[in-house]
Amino acid sequence: MKINFKIIIIFIFLYNSLNAQRISINRIESRLITNEGEEFIGIIKDKNRDLYTFSKWNNSGVMFVKNKRYTISNINFDVTTNSFESRISREKYFSYKNSELDSVFINNLLFKKVGNAFYEVLFEKGKFMFLKKHDVIFQKGIENRIDGSVGNSKALKSFKYLIVANKKYKKIELNKNSVLGLFEDKNQRDSIINFIKENRLSYKEIKDIIKIFRFMLNNSDSLS
Numbered sequence: 001m002k003i004n005f006k007i008i009i010i011f012i013f014l015y016n017s018l019n020a021q022r023i024s025i026n027r028i029e030s031r032l033i034t035n036e037g038e039e040f041i042g043i044i045k046d047k048n049r050d051l052y053t054f055s056k057w058n059n060s061g062v063m064f065v066k067n068k069r070y071t072i073s074n075i076n077f078d079v080t081t082n083s084f085e086s087r088i089s090r091e092k093y094f095s096y097k098n099s100e101l102d103s104v105f106i107n108n109l110l111f112k113k114v115g116n117a118f119y120e121v122l123f124e125k126g127k128f129m130f131l132k133k134h135d136v137i138f139q140k141g142i143e144n145r146i147d148g149s150v151g152n153s154k155a156l157k158s159f160k161y162l163i164v165a166n167k168k169y170k171k172i173e174l175n176k177n178s179v180l181g182l183f184e185d186k187n188q189r190d191s192i193i194n195f196i197k198e199n200r201l202s203y204k205e206i207k208d209i210i211k212i213f214r215f216m217l218n219n220s221d222s223l224s
Contacts, residue, residue: 032086032094041100045093050080051157053134054107057087062105063096075106079134079157082117114164123210125217127167130210133160163213176203179212192216 032040040063054076061075063084074086078095084104085093103112110121112129119131137158161172163182172178183189195201195215201208 032096040094040096042094042096044088045085045095047091047093049155050078051136051155052085053077053079053109053157059107061107063101064103064105065101075104077104077106077111077118077134080136080155082134084111084118119162122161122206123213125214127165128213128217129164130213131162131164132206133162135160174204174206174209179203179209183216188216191219 032042057074057076059073059075061072061084063070063072063075072086076085076087077083078085081095083098084096084101084106086096087093098113098116098118101113103110104118105111111118112121114129114131117133119133121129122132123130135158136155138155161174163170163172170182172182180189180192183192192212192215196203196208196212199211201211203209
């Protein structure tokens with residue numbers, strides 16, 4: 001009987017300890033602790049209609065924080081709020097506080113914080129960066145010609161591009177005038193035009209624009 005009594009006492013102690021731990025974790029709604037033991041600050045969000053970069057949540061990610069890296073297999077980029085989130089359950093998300101993160105890899109896409117926002121890094125060399133911003137635009141609802149009513153507006157994903165060179169920010173469109181307009185020096189522009197023609201590159205293809213920037217930087221170390 002004494003042995004059984006001791007077992008009961010131990011069981012009650014373990015149950016109370018586990019229960020206390022579970023309650024304390026549930027009450028901390030602004031923290032997420034990873035398997036690596038890193039604690040991140042953020043907020044718990046209910047399921048919403050935000051737009052995300054990836055259609056699924058089982059994405060392989062690496063978060064870089066203060067020269068350390070932490071792997072995670074459940075992460076996505078919320079385009080609507082420009083933030084990273086992990087799905088806790090089907091109805092709950094954890095949104096990381098942007099100031100806690102330096103950069104994040106998701107499915108081999110690199111997102112880096114530039115100013116107060118995160119951009120996808122398409123190309124980087126030295127202090128030069130070619131960036132892509134995942135953004136949202138709202139499309140107005142279609143007007144019904146019969147009764148004049150207007151349908152609900154739609155939120156759509158859109159992308160904006162810019163380069164950072166010599167600590168200056170320049171927007172860029174994926175067209176000939178915008179790309180060539182980055183090069184003020186005539187010799188540079190002529191060199192670029194010849195390079196594009198010889199290699200049959202397109203001004204609308206990101207992979208080709210990256211080749212243009214790589215060629216220019218290899219020959220001049222900077223963009224004017």
